[in-house]
Amino acid sequence: MSTGYRWHSIRLRIALLTALVSAVTMASAFLVIDRRVAEDAREQLRRSAIADLAAAVTIYEATGKVRLGASVDPDLGPDPLREADLTEMTSYYDGRTMWVAHRVAGDGPTLTLAVPGEPIDRQRRSLRSAFLLAGLVALGLTAALAAAAGQSLSRRLRRAAATATRIADGGTDRIRDDRGRDEVAALSRALDTMADSLTARVAAEAAFSADVAHELRTPMTALVSAAELLPPDDEASRLVGNQVARLRRLVDDLLEISRLESGQDPTDLAPYRIDELVPEGDGGSTALVLADPRRVERIVANLVDNARKHAGTEPRVVLSGTSVTVEDDGPGFSADLLAHGPRRFHRESKQPGSGLGLTICDRQAAAMGARLVLANGPGGGGRATLELSPAP
Structure with missing residues (x-):
């Protein structure tokens, strides 16, 4: 304390x-x-x-x-x-x-x-x-x-506050202070009830997103096939093809988030040199990290793509110790995103996209036991850092 x-x-x-x-x-x-x-x-x-x-x-x-x-x-x-x-x-x-x-x-x-x-x-x-x-x-x-x-009273209140904080961060633990009859016990029971309701609501929303994405896969495949049959030189055909491709990326992103949040996507962790995982990175770090190459590649690709969309310039990938940072010269991340972290369908600007890119990066990092840290540079621009765990 x-x-x-x-x-x-x-x-x-x-x-x-x-x-x-x-x-x-x-x-x-x-x-x-x-x-x-x-x-x-x-x-x-x-x-x-x-x-x-x-x-x-x-x-x-x-x-x-x-x-x-x-x-x-x-x-x-x-x-x-x-x-x-x-x-x-x-x-x-x-x-x-x-x-x-x-x-x-x-x-x-x-x-x-x-x-x-x-x-x-x-x-x-x-x-x-x-x-x-x-x-x-x-x-x-x-x-x-x-x-x-x-x-005793302070300890119970601190436990309730800590549990509420963990619930806000996505945790599933509860206080379970049902024995008392005082105000603190009533507050604890109210927090548990709220947490159960919130968890059920989040689970229902996740299940709904997964069901929608799954149900869209078959018609999506048909749409992609149909779009490929359209005349390639026609402007209307190109417009339809672009929108179909965008819809396909959205469905793929929803399915990926559903697998990550349900734990159905296995993680294969092993020691790797960070410069081998991210060969395009600058900085010369050769630190040994515990990572899943597939997930690291996905995270870095999403961060780079997100920086290109919002900054309009080519971002820089910098290696430092066991961290990978994607830097850009754009307007930086909003205060809301820095305060609450990535959320599904929360977009930083009016640029096209589903707003799922940073959420996927955050979930992929958590699946490896890593951490995604968002910040703004002192001179402006966004800084998205993937902090990997050092290899034992």
């Missing part, structure tokens, strides 16, 4: 989204818990301070002595505490210290007690550290589990 594809995969997005939701949830929970713990800790500190001051007041009333850390300094404590009505036990927390004060009955002095809030701070820091550590562990586990779940 490429880096770009990995960064845009649904697996990563699920993991990141799950981690984000978990992080937001844990942060919200932490804020609520931290606030609640702080309030409980301050309340506990206040009660402890009030209890200590109450004991100090009792001791003062009995002995006149100040004990337990209390003070009778009237200026001690924050302003809100000094300004309050201290006839009752009063407390105030300034964020660092818990203050409690109480005026002794009668004209007695005010006793004040300060209890540091450092234990609260330590408790909160400890809680935050523990929560942060637990949060990171939980976040990692959540992301890992989400990635594992996303991996």
Whole structure:
């Protein structure tokens, strides 16, 4: 898998989204818990301070002595505490210290007690550290589990995409993901149904073409024989002869494609020097390739004929390594042909022809385990390359 594809995969997005939701949830929970713990800790500190001051007041009333850390300094404590009505036990927390004060009955002095809030701070820091550590562990586990779940979904989607691509290229394999009940399984079943329908349609079209070509052979033979009996110097006779010859080539091409697509045309592969297979080629390559000479000759002849029709000039046949390239100076191949490859009855221009030539070349190459690559040259013109397999 490429880096770009990995960064845009649904697996990563699920993991990141799950981690984000978990992080937001844990942060919200932490804020609520931290606030609640702080309030409980301050309340506990206040009660402890009030209890200590109450004991100090009792001791003062009995002995006149100040004990337990209390003070009778009237200026001690924050302003809100000094300004309050201290006839009752009063407390105030300034964020660092818990203050409690109480005026002794009668004209007695005010006793004040300060209890540091450092234990609260330590408790909160400890809680935050523990929560942060637990949060990171939980976040990692959540992301890992989400990635594992996303991996299964991503793998099924990639399998469906790869199968769809192979079907588009003419493959016959299927996904067969019938066990699931989720959306991916429904998509897989829909793709399988579409592939079965497409395969049946293509098979029906191929069978129809083969049947038509086969049924035309007998009347075609009669037409050829009749055309040969026409006066050779008559213009009408020449016109009929040309059209009969064109129709005969069409029937022969249809029969050839039918044999290739049905696997009825056997292939005889053997090691050959590429310059012996294509003696008219330039380049001086003597590479040893695995090929069927009959098929190579047919492919090169079709490519040369196609280049002559569309370029209007004599093409060049170039040998390079294990490849044979037919180059021309014409307008080049169309973007549609380069994108979708050769198709039956798809013609590149208004030149006469059935549009089957490149399709035959492509099927002949596939029958040998070779590949036909179409491209346009940097300066214009078409480049049709037959890439043969090197001999073992």
